[in-house]
Amino acid sequence: MADERHIPITSEEIAHSFDEPPAPVDLSVYAPEDWFVFVVFWVMAGAVFLQFFTRYVLNNSFAWTEEIAIYCLVVTVFVGSVMCVRLYRHIQVDFIYRLLPARAARVLATVADVINVSFFAYAAYLVWRYSSIISTERMVTVDLPKSIVFYSVLAGFALMALRAAHLAVVHWRQGHSVLERPEGTEPAES
Incomplete structure (x- = not known):
């Protein structure tokens, strides 16, 4: 075990360290979608706190x-995922790219970008179809249409598709x- 040397310091020096x-x-x-999610998240937190307070403190x-x-959580997840796409922070497996030659890795990365854009666009289409089917359904305890939630999910998937397409173009241009290069690539700015 190495000897640790502690340099004596006065309380005045500690106080000045915060200057x-x-x-x-x-x-x-x-x-903008990040700020929207920020607001929805705090609405959700307020609803959960109110639920806890009324259930356990007021017993009613x-x-x-x-x-x-619940619906705020759904909106937070799907619209919040747009930030993960924009910053390229979704889970990814990059091990195989280290084993492939540069050209094959480039082709595989391009295919992955195309699959990302296609998946998000198709999911947006499916949510749009589903939203049109349930357009007349109402929420159980609040007299609002359920389609509000699903249109938010639709917006999330559509924005993810747009952000993923933008990233695909950036990746194509930078080569x-x-x-392929996790150590030296910064996420694209929008």
């Missing part, structure tokens, strides 16, 4: 808070993707 100006905050990395819960929290 540094705070680092500048850069909000430019966030897109509001039934609608659970339904609102590589994060899958």
Whole structure:
């Protein structure tokens, strides 16, 4: 075990260590859909807190808070996934790209980009079809159409398709993707 040397420091020196100006905050990395998800997330948190408070403190819960929290979670997941697509942060397996020659890795990465865009576009189409089928259904405890939630999911998938298409173009232009060169590729700016 190595000897640790502790340098004596006074309380005044500790207090002055906080005198540094705070680092500048850069909000430019966030897109409009990120702020929308931020608001929906806090609405969900408020609904969950209200549900907890009314159920366990007042012993008389509001039934609608659970339904609102569930639908807010659905919106948060699907619209929040747009940020993961934009920043290329979804789960990916890049091990095989290290084993392939550069040309084969490039082709495989392009195929992966095409599959991503196709999947998101097809999912958007399916959600649009489903939303049109249930357009007259209402929520159970709140008198609102369920289609509000599903149109939010549709918007999420459509935005994911657009962001994935943008990333595919960026990868094509720069000649590589994060899958091929994970150490030196920054996510595309929108």
